[in-house]
Amino acid sequence: MRHRVLLVVVFSMAFSFQAWATSLLESDSTFLYYRDLSDQLNLRFYFSHKFTEFQLGKDMPVYEPNSGLHMGLGISFQKLTVNLAIPWGFLNPTRQKDWKPNIDLQLHSYTKYWNFDFFGQFYNGYILVPDQSESQILREDVEVRKFGGNAEYVFGGDRISMAAAKDQSQLQLRSAISPMAGFGIYRVRISGDSLFKADQQPVVSRGDFFQFGPSLGVVGTLVFGKGFFLTGAFSGSYSLGYSEGDQNRFTQNWQGRAGYLFRGFAGYNHTRFSINVNYVLKNLDLAEISGLDPSISTGNYRLNFVYRIQPGPNFTRGFSRLNPVNILNRMFAK
Template identity: 30%
Template sequence: MRIPQYLLLLFFLPIMPTAFAQVDSTYIGKFPQEYSARLYLSRKFVTLNSDYPDADSKEYIANSPFAIGAGFTWGNSGLSYSYGFGFLADKSKGKTRYFDLEYHYYGRKIVLDFFGMDYKGLYYEDKGRDILEMYSDAQITNIGVFGQYVFNGDRFSYRAAFDQVQVQLKSTGSFLLGGGAYYNRVRADNVIGFRKEMYQIGPSLGYAYTWVINPRFFVTGSLTPGVTLGFKSLDDKIAWNPSLFFRFASGYNANDWSVNLSFLMNRLYVSYEQNNQVGISSATLQLMLIKRFDSQSRLLKKLPRL
């Protein structure tokens, strides 16, 4: 299926209902407002990384534009949508046709990430040597799910860091245990002489921590390394490859508004042999402005009644 260049990374239902479980209210608080509206600017980075012993490490990058989005939340539920405008992409770096879906669920104890992307058309740039090369036939496909169990979910809140529908009151962290399952396909014959299709599944172990600098400002980071078992069929030779999931968020919470900067990165290696290391990296950088209000807000009173 041919996907137009301007079709953007779509976030659908970024906030799902969470279980009504008890949390330590001295560590996790909530805002008095029930509703919130959000505007955000995001950028998706997709790269194919190659590392050979007799050659320099190189990154082949998809040329995707910035995305502008909006969303609305009520209680523990929400809906948001973003769209990438083609004119925001650098046309000198070639054309990338792509389809990209992401969904992130931050529960009290369970965190889930779903990915579905297909990018065709990459470029390589070396500014030091004034080199810019385009590879229109290079293609990356990645479909997968990644899940984690948050051991200290009673005191540590991912939702406070990334959704900001809660607020982290005290600094704390949590160990993370989980894993992922993926389908990956790389077609880069004319780029690095590499073509591979495989399924990958494996565990991960990590740690997350939120530093509450003051009652309004926080910084959160989590790092989750893992290993995957890769195969094309049940009769195929099994390959063990490393993986890495990194999250970062920083935000400021006022009485009825917040600002948030977040970065998510997932790297999977489809080959990790001594003479051939090829990895797929996908990352999302997002800047978000949130305005909260309650049922007595003048804005809601102006809306037409059904």
């Protein structure tokens, strides 16, 4: 599986560089590929399902979080997006309501040439289904803590806008494609009563993981029908991974690990409103621990209904000074 991911990245990069270079030679530099709408305030009503799930081995059952479907409100202004959603009971009749709440922080910020994806997860309680014919196993004792993120440089950032697809702060006018290159770093802790168990191996209740490394990828968007769009971005990574069981230095392990980040967007985007769906999935193969080969995936499904308004000048000036995206823009501007 890991070798397949690397092959996909290599072929995608080769195709992307060729298509990007050809488009640069053939296109008129006066073409406007996207229009900035970040001076407008996007008001958002949405449904989302965030999750951080994991496996202890490739052929082992998935530990699914007690997260559920959320409904909430959000805003996007000056390329910064803030959302607040709640897993309402009527949307999640089978959710375990007596367990500790989860906190899932995901920040996806896209400037002209840089993509930033940050994750901070505090998950409490997991549900395990060993087989389709078997009943669920409730593991309230299992906890996951995950922190980290990645930054990617988009070589054709003057021609393709991830912000148009993700938070509708821009409007993509033409189809485009571009290669990307970046770097990521992650820290993960998975714990539970005798969680890591393998034949002839010590039982481990807590696994600590850390990994970092470069990534390569491609992003492309297809615009059609005066406002409809399809956008996809895929990055494959190969990282140096570290694991340690029960905070015991004698269980330390270092090895190279593969991973990927996929982002997909589709919908209709207009200067006044937008209706769209998006999907983000970050997968990490963690370093082996206690004879097991764990992996962890963080994702988000979302359906958005967006309406735009024009705020006043005083609000705009005050917000601009404090906006962290503007600070990052100044730091990484070309």
